[in-house]
Amino acid sequence: MPVKPDPQQNHLLAALSPDVQGRLFPYLELVKLPLRGIMYESGRSMRHVYFPTDSIVSLQYVMESGASTAILVVGNEGLLGITLFLGGESTPSRSLVQSAGYAYRLPRPRVKAEFNRHGQLLVLMLRYTQALITQVAQTAVCNRHHTIDQQLCRWLLLSMDRLSHNHLTMTQEFIGHMLGVRREGVTQAALKLQQLGVISYSRGLIKVLDRPKLEALSCECYAAVRKETELLLNYMPQRQVITNTDSIPTVTLRTP
Numbered sequence: 125m126p127v128k129p130d131p132q133q134n135h136l137l138a139a140l141s142p143d144v145q146g147r148l149f150p151y152l153e154l155v156k157l158p159l160r161g162i163m164y165e166s167g168r169s170m171r172h173v174y175f176p177t178d179s180i181v182s183l184q185y186v187m188e189s190g191a192s193t194a195i196l197v198v199g200n201e202g203l204l205g206i207t208l209f210l211g212g213e214s215t216p217s218r219s220l221v222q223s224a225g226y227a228y229r230l231p232r233p234r235v236k237a238e239f240n241r242h243g244q245l246l247v248l249m250l251r252y253t254q255a256l257i258t259q260v261a262q263t264a265v266c267n268r269h270h271t272i273d274q275q276l277c278r279w280l281l282l283s284m285d286r287l288s289h290n291h292l293t294m295t296q297e298f299i300g301h302m303l304g305v306r307r308e309g310v311t312q313a314a315l316k317l318q319q320l321g322v323i324s325y326s327r328g329l330i331k332v333l334d335r336p337k338l339e340a341l342s343c344e345c346y347a348a349v350r351k352e353t354e355l356l357l358n359y360m361p362q363r364q365v366i367t368n369t370d371s372i373p374t375v376t377l378r379t380p
Contacts, residue, residue, distance in 0.1 A: 129177040129178060131149055131175070131177070133177035134176060134202075135200055135360045136175065136357075136359070137228070138359075139359035140245065140248070144244050144245060147238060151234045153230075154227075156224075157174075157179040157224060157227055159222075160222075162218060163219035163220070164205070164214075164215055164217075164219040165218055166186065166214075166215065166218050169214055170212075170213060170214055173203050173204065173205035175202075175203050175204075175228045175230070177226050178226055179225030179226060179227055180197055180221070180222050180223035180283055181227075182194040182198075182219070182220050182222045183195050183215075184217060184218045185217050191304065193303065194263075194302040194303070195217065195260050197283060198256075198286075199223075201353070201357060202252045204219055208235055209235055209236060209239045209246075222294070222302065223293070251356045251357065252356070259353075262345045262348050262349050263345070266278060267304065270345065272309040272313045274342055274345075275343075276314065277338055277339075277341050279302065280292075281350075282349070290333075292330045293329055293330075296310045297310075314330075317338070317341070320334075320341075321333060321334055322337050323338070
């Protein structure tokens with residue numbers, strides 16, 4: 125039998141103090157996230173916030189033509205559903221599972237009740253929102269100014285940062301939808317990375333073989349997002365419990 129994921133595999137939940145965990149954890153519900161499953165659909169009411177443990181979810185904007193592009197990825201560093209604590213009830217984007225796994229979800233009333241305490245959860249969620257804004261801004265710049273090869277490297281690195289292993293199950297067609305480019309472009313970019321010994325790709329399984337080289341081949345966008353994320357989400361590396369929110373350093377958002 126597979127081992128049940130622990131809520132503290134999600135870094136944000138792990139960083140909460142025992143008091144906050146005691147109020148929230150009894151209401152957490154473990155859910156399985158299948159590949160390509162839709163968590164939120166554009167314009168529909170949102171009832172839960174999701175905290176991934178070993179899954180990755182991408183937020184996509186879908187055009188009237190059906191074309192779509194991923195604007196950010198969410199994994200065990202944070203949560204899915206920031207709209208609920210920012211005052212909204214729905215989102216204009218679609219949330220699609222890009223790497224299958226599990227997440228814990230929390231009902232909307234519990235999220236809002238804890239957020240309105242104006243305590244630790246509020247601080248962490250606002251800082252996480254700022255990290256997401258950084259990622260969205262950098263993605264917009266990357267999609268406009270950098271090659272498909274560089275975009276693929278950035279996307280692979282962001283995905284690897286949110287997994288405990290070095291492989292993804294993903295078709296080239298699906299990657300094309302994520303990046304908003306044609307499948308042929310993804311095929312050529314993946315072939316180049318294979319020939320350089322950076323990744324292996326077979327039957328939808330991508331394995332990263334040489335991460336340092338992958339980082340070297342990526343554009344500056346990945347490094348910019350990672351730097352801001354590490355500054356804003358300082359709980360990630362050590363999973364430390366933040367007992368004094370005044371000790372969190374102030375970070376100024378750097379626009380591209």
